[in-house]
Each structure stands twice: as structure tokens, then as C-alpha cells.
Amino acid sequence: MASEIEERQKESINHLSIMHIFCIIVALLGVLLYGNNINPYNTGSICFYMSLNFIWLIILLYKLEKHLVQKNGKYLSLFNAIYISFPLFIAITTLFIENENIFYLKVIFILPVLFAASVMGKRAGMVMSTVCSFFIVAYEIIAKGDPFFQAFESSLIMISIMYIVGWFVGVLIDNDVQYQEQLKENILSLNEEIKHRKQVEQQYRKLSSVVEQSPNIIIICDTEGKIEYVNPTFTQITGYSYDNAIGKELKPGGYDPGKFKQLWELVKTGEVWQGEFCNKKKNGEEYWESATISPFRNSEGVITHFLKIAEDITERKKVEKEMERLERLHLVGEMAAGIGHEVRNPMTTVRGFLQMLRRKDEFVNHMKYLNLMVEELDRANSIITEYLSLARNRVVNFKMQNLNSILEALLPLITADAMNSDKNIIMKLGEISDLFLDEREMRQLILNLARNGFESMSSGGILTVGTFMDGDEVVLSVQDQGQGIEAAVLDRIGDPFFTTKENGTGLGLSVCYSIAARHNATIKIKTGSAGSIFLVRFKPGRDKEVLSGTAAKTVLM
The missing domain is CATH 3.30.450.20 (PAS domain)
Known part of the structure; x- marks a missing residue:
């Protein structure tokens, strides 16, 4: 935008330069003019006027240089006054030195009018026309002795021409100045508008970046x-x-x-x-x-x-749901710790007396009922054992060991369960890091997940048990080929006493979740129409929380 302003200033300078050069040409033509075969100037006068015009040309070049240097294109009024007065001085000097041909002497007064109008506008042109008219009339009165009205009448045409030239050229200059000022204001306004738009665009880009990112x-x-x-x-x-x-x-x-x-x-x-x-x-x-x-x-x-x-907030919802489930497990665990032993003790007593009765001959006819009662007491005892597994204050024995070793030891037992239910077992053990584990609890966790998988499949189904590393986490995977888990059931998996099995207790998976929590692990479930995958993820850090440089340690959880 600054370059556009400079371009407009250069155009203005060119306009003024052309105007001034035209005035120089007029002056030179006036000096060299021959009319009616009469030479109004002698050789000495011509040299004198040529010298004055040369001086005036130097002043013009200096003024043009000031035009190019100054940014606002405005000049000192005193300099302008001297500048436009110089042609007037030439005209007056000519008038009083050369008095042989008054007609040519009057014409030279157009020069200061042109200069004044072209430099300072219409007002200066009109003032200079008045001043020049005064000198022309004064010269007529002084040189010829004519009365004022006669001198004014004889010079009226020249006076009119000077006023017309001063007005016309001045109007052109004023219009050009106004145009330049208006253009400058418009350019400044446009600069402000562009600056404002750039700020708005920059703000828009910032907001857009915030929204996009x-x-x-x-x-x-x-x-x-x-x-x-x-x-x-x-x-x-x-x-x-x-x-x-x-x-x-x-x-x-x-x-x-x-x-x-x-x-x-x-x-x-x-x-x-x-x-x-x-x-x-x-x-x-x-x-x-x-x-x-x-x-x-x-x-x-x-x-x-x-x-x-x-x-x-899907993950947050899952965490909240997991926290609710853990709270329920903790509540049941506290209840198990409080009443589990109190229930088991009288049951042990009852079972002992039933065994005594089975040895007596008078109860031989009731042996069927006695055996049934003992079996039900044993079943209740196993339920209580699972129930006690939910307790948080149970003693666990952590040892540094490899999960693959526990799985290999359990493989014969899991294979036997698979054969009894007409299912198949595939074990894919990857290279994994050692963990601090309670072997007894890990065996219970693996068996519960495996048996749930067998129960979900029809004959000929394949259960795949594997281990692998996912980053720094050790993952135990148990995958079945069942029908998948319904969404309503999936939401309640792990809740104590919730079961979909006819003879289930609803404690198997609850125990698995409790064991996983004690081992700093989580259980994730992926399910679909082709089956379900239970992923037990063991997070690092258990050694820092439980063991510190020791091979094993018993901890009361």
C-alpha cells in the first residue's frame, strides 16, 4: 500500500513538472518571440532574461527534489511565496527595462499567474492576477501618463486573460490537490481496513485452529x-x-x-x-x-x-461402572469376612454328626437321605469357600514366577475337563515377563475362566488359552467359541450371585475379578456371535507395591 501512495505522489510530481516546463517554454518563447518583424529585446536583454530563467530552472529542480524527498508532499509557505514571486520579479523587471513594445511586455505577466496558480491553486492564481493587473495599469499610468480608467480599459483584455488563466489553472490544481488528499485519505482508510481485516483473519485462524485441534x-x-x-x-x-x-x-x-x-x-x-x-x-x-x-x-x-x-466419556463411563462393580465386590467381601467363618463352623458340626449317624446300624435305611445331606453340606461349604475368596482381608502369598509355568501345570487338569465335556483345548503360550503372583489364586482364576468357557460351548468347541505381551503388560487370554454374551448380561458380569446357569452360584467370575484386583490386573471382555474373549491384563508395578528385592512375601490384603 505504501508503494501505491508513492506512485500517486510521483504522478502528482509529473503533473506539476509538465506544467512548469510548459511555463518555461512560454517564457523562452516570449524571449525569442518576433512579432511584426520587430525584435522587442536587444542582445543584452536576452542574455539577462536567459540568466534569470536558468536561475529559475535551478529553483524548479530543487523544488522537485523536495517533492520526492518529503513524504507528505507539503512545503513551507515561505518557500512557495518566494517561488511564485520570482516570475513576478522577472515580469516587473522586464516591464521597466524594456519599454519599446508594451504589447509584448503585457504578455509576460501571464507567466507569474501560471506559476502561482499551478503551485498554490486557484486562490493564489487570482491574487497573482490582481497583483499583475495592478502593475500593468500602474505602468500604463506612469509610462504613458494615461488616466486610470483609460489605462484600465486598455489593459482589460490582458487582465481578463490573466484572471481566466489563474482561475482555470488554479481550479485544475485545486481539484488535483483535493483528489490527492482524498486519495490519501482513502488509502489510509483502506490501510486501516486491511489492517483490521488482517487482525480479524488472524483471530479467525486462531479460533479455527482451536476448533480444528x-x-x-x-x-x-x-x-x-x-x-x-x-x-x-x-x-x-x-x-x-x-x-x-x-x-x-x-x-x-x-x-x-x-x-x-x-x-x-x-x-x-x-x-x-x-x-x-x-x-x-x-x-x-x-x-x-x-x-x-x-x-x-x-x-x-x-x-x-x-x-x-x-x-x-465412554471410557469414563466404563471406569465408573468398574468402580461400582468393585464397590459391590468389596461390600460382599467384607460381608464374607464377617460371616463366612461363623456359618461354616455350625455346618462342620452338623456334617460331623451326620457322619456319625451313617455309621450306626439303625440308620441304614436312611443312608440315602444322610448321604444327600452330606453332599449338600459339602456343596454349601464350597460355596462358602468361594464366598470367602471375595474377602479383601485374605492372606495371599506373592512369589516371582512365570504365568506360563502355572498354565503348563494346569494343562492336564483343564484337558481332563475338556474331554469330560467333549470339548477341545488349545494352549498358545508366548514369551512373557515374570510376575509376582499367588499361585493358588492364579490356579483358581484360570480354572474358573476355563470352565466358564467350556460351559458356554456346544460339543466339539475349542477353548484357546494363551499369553502374550502388550507393551509392558502381561496378558492372559481365554477365548471360547460360544454364542457370545448379551449386552444386558455383559453389564452385570462380575456381580456377586448373578448367574445365568441353572445350578450356578454367581460367584465364579466375582472371585476372578477379586483375584485380578489383588494382582493389580483388570479383566476385559470382547464378545460377539462367534464367541467371547476374556483378557486378564497384569499391569507392571505390583513388585513396587508388594515386594521390594525379596523373593516372596505374605501379604494381608
Whole structure:
């Protein structure tokens, strides 16, 4: 933009230069003019005037240099006054030195009028015309002795020409000056506008970058709920591309339509809605959002768009659910620790007396019932044993050992269970790190998961047990070929006494979760129509929490 200003200033300088050069040509023509075969100037006078014009040309070049140097193109008034007075001085000097041909002497007074009008505008041109008219009339009165009115009348044509030239050239210069000033103001205004737009664009880029890089889902839709913008996080989480989403209706896939209609009516009134709801991805998978939907208003306060900012809280929901389940396990564990032994003691007494009765001959006819009671007491005792496994204050014996060794030791027992139920077992053991484990609890965990897998499959099914490393975590995998787990059942897996089996106790998986928690491990389940996979992930750090440089240690959990 600065280059444009300089370009306009150069154009103005060129205009003034051409005007001044024209005036020089007029002066030179006046000096060299011959009229009616009469030479109005002698040789000495011509040399004198040529010298004066040469001096004037030097002054003009100096003034042009000032034009190019000064940024605002304005000059000192005193310098301008001297500059425009110099041609007047030439004209007056000519008038009084050369008096042979008065007609040619009058013509030379057009020169200072041109200079004044071209340098300082119409007002200076009119003033200079008045001054020159005064000198012409004064010369007529003094040189010829004519009365004032006669002198004025004889010079009226020349005076009129000077006023016309001063006015016309001055108007052109004033218009050019006004144009230059207006152009400068417009350019300055344009500079401010461009600067403001650059600031706005920079701010827009910052906001756009924040929106594009936001870890939250950001959606903008119109008042009808049609999506107009989604950020990259939306496409990453949902699986929908930008083009797939634009123009679609903003409607959560897993949310009650009636509740969403109420939500939409609320935000249309200008209110802000905050809450959580379940949505669906492109592949049908559900995820949870913590969302805020707020209106956009224009300068008149009219709602034009709606903004939705949502956070994916699926993992948080899972953690909360896991915490709730662990709390239930802890509660049951505390109950088990409190009443488990108290229940087992009288049962042991009853079982002892039943064994005594079985040895007496008078109860031979009742042996069938006595054996049934003993079996049921043993079954109840096994349930209590599992129940006590939920207790947090049970003693565990951690030793540095390899999970593969425990699995290899259990393989014959698991194989026998598989053969008895007409199933198959495949064991894939990878290279894994040693862990601090309680062998007895690990055996119980593995057997519970394996037997659950066998029970979920039909004859000929294959159970795959394996181990592998996932980063710094050791993973135990138990995969069956059953029918999968229903969503309603999956939500309650691990709850004490919850079972889908006719003769189940509902404690097997609860015990597995308790054992995993004591070993700083988590149990994750992947299920589908082709079967389920139970993944027990052992996190590093148990050695820091339980053992410190020792081979084994007994800990009261």
C-alpha cells in the first residue's frame, strides 16, 4: 500500500513538472518571440532574461527534489511565496527595462499567474492576477501618463486573460490537490481496513485452529438442525466423514427421540442444554457423550445457528461402572469376612454328626437321605469357600514366577475337563515377563475362566488359552467359541450371585475379578456371535507395591 501512495505522489510530481516546463517554454518563447518583424529585446536583454530563467530552472529542480524527498508532499509557505514571486520579479523587471513594445511586455505577466496558480491553486492564481493587473495599469499610468480608467480599459483584455488563466489553472490544481488528499485519505482508510481485516483473519485462524485441534466434538447446525460444520475430532470418533455429516440432521442415534425433541424445543427458546446421552458411531458401536448445546445469535439477537460441544466419556463411563462393580465386590467381601467363618463352623458340626449317624446300624435305611445331606453340606461349604475368596482381608502369598509355568501345570487338569465335556483345548503360550503372583489364586482364576468357557460351548468347541505381551503388560487370554454374551448380561458380569446357569452360584467370575484386583490386573471382555474373549491384563508395578528385592512375601490384603 505504501508503494501505491508513492506512485500517486510521483504522478502528482509529473503533473506539476509538465506544467512548469510548459511555463518555461512560454517564457523562452516570449524571449525569442518576433512579432511584426520587430525584435522587442536587444542582445543584452536576452542574455539577462536567459540568466534569470536558468536561475529559475535551478529553483524548479530543487523544488522537485523536495517533492520526492518529503513524504507528505507539503512545503513551507515561505518557500512557495518566494517561488511564485520570482516570475513576478522577472515580469516587473522586464516591464521597466524594456519599454519599446508594451504589447509584448503585457504578455509576460501571464507567466507569474501560471506559476502561482499551478503551485498554490486557484486562490493564489487570482491574487497573482490582481497583483499583475495592478502593475500593468500602474505602468500604463506612469509610462504613458494615461488616466486610470483609460489605462484600465486598455489593459482589460490582458487582465481578463490573466484572471481566466489563474482561475482555470488554479481550479485544475485545486481539484488535483483535493483528489490527492482524498486519495490519501482513502488509502489510509483502506490501510486501516486491511489492517483490521488482517487482525480479524488472524483471530479467525486462531479460533479455527482451536476448533480444528480441539479434543472435543464440535458441531454447528442451522435452526432446523441441519449440520453445517463438524471438526476432525467428530470424524475420528464417529467414523463419519465430513461430507457424510454435512446436511444431515443432528440427532443422537442411541437417544430417546421424545427426550431429544424436548431438548431441541428447549434450545430453540435460547436456553443452553447440558447433559449426557448415548450416541452411535457409523459402525453401529455406541459411545457416551457429555454435551453442551447452545444457540448462536446475530447482531439483532436472532438465533441463527446452534453449537454442540461434546466430550467422549465412554471410557469414563466404563471406569465408573468398574468402580461400582468393585464397590459391590468389596461390600460382599467384607460381608464374607464377617460371616463366612461363623456359618461354616455350625455346618462342620452338623456334617460331623451326620457322619456319625451313617455309621450306626439303625440308620441304614436312611443312608440315602444322610448321604444327600452330606453332599449338600459339602456343596454349601464350597460355596462358602468361594464366598470367602471375595474377602479383601485374605492372606495371599506373592512369589516371582512365570504365568506360563502355572498354565503348563494346569494343562492336564483343564484337558481332563475338556474331554469330560467333549470339548477341545488349545494352549498358545508366548514369551512373557515374570510376575509376582499367588499361585493358588492364579490356579483358581484360570480354572474358573476355563470352565466358564467350556460351559458356554456346544460339543466339539475349542477353548484357546494363551499369553502374550502388550507393551509392558502381561496378558492372559481365554477365548471360547460360544454364542457370545448379551449386552444386558455383559453389564452385570462380575456381580456377586448373578448367574445365568441353572445350578450356578454367581460367584465364579466375582472371585476372578477379586483375584485380578489383588494382582493389580483388570479383566476385559470382547464378545460377539462367534464367541467371547476374556483378557486378564497384569499391569507392571505390583513388585513396587508388594515386594521390594525379596523373593516372596505374605501379604494381608
